[in-house]
Amino acid sequence: MNHKHTISVLVNNQPGVLQRVSGLFGRRGFNIESISVGEAEEQGLSRMVIVTTGDAKTLEQVSKQLYKLIDVIKVIDLSSNPMVARELALIKVNADPSLRPEIFGLVETFRASVVDISPSSLIIQVVGDAIKIEAMAELLKPYGIRELSRTGVTAMVRGIVK
Template sequence: MTTKHAIAILVNDQPGVLQRVSGLFGRRGFNIESITVGQSEEQGLSRMVIVTEGDDQTLEQIEKQLYKLIDVIKVVNLSSKPMVSRELALIKVKAEPAERPEIKSLADTFRAAVVDIGTRNMMIQVVGDTEKVDALLELLKPYGIQELSRTGVTAMTRGNAL
């Protein structure tokens, strides 16, 4: 059964590592739905969180291939454990003055924030899981989404799990 998986990869913070990891996915025909990269808690190491689709066998193959890369320190399938995942989106939506209270009310319902107001548009910032971001986008579509920027998923295991 094909499902979405969030994979955390701890790598050496070196030039070209992101290219080698993403190249591995491309060569093997694995799609990357989202990828985030940033500093980790350890100096000199970065954490990548990749969301991909596949069955358990595909995921096992991805893990084995990743460990063959010299700069990969650790690979963790976050989806197999209780986890917290978040995504940030900035959404610029058409907003005539008469529509603004309605759009602001929608944003408030999703605990999103209006971060900019132009003469004919508003920019909304939303943070949450992918489903929350998708739901807000769906409700804003009728107003006209002018521009959208999403970070991709970042995630960590809950509690004491590592």
């Protein structure tokens, strides 16, 4: 049975590593639903957090293939442990001044924030899991979403990993 998996891949921070990792997924027919990359806690390393879908056998195959790439140091299936996962979205909506109090009410309810105000629009920042972001976007649709940008998931296992 297919499940969503969140994988953390610790890699050397070198040109071409992202392309090699994403290419591995593509060549094997695995879809990447989300990928975020940034510097890790140790200088010279980056952490990729990849969300993909597949069964346990598929995940094991992906992990083995990742370890064959020279710049991959560690692969962890975060979703097999209790984890904290977050995503950030910026949502630009139409916002006539008369509708702003309603929109500000939604923003407050979702513990989001307005990060830009222009004469005819607002940019709202929302941080949370995918369900929260999708719910916020759905409630903002009636106002007219002009643009939506999401970071992709970043995650960590809760507590101390051995």
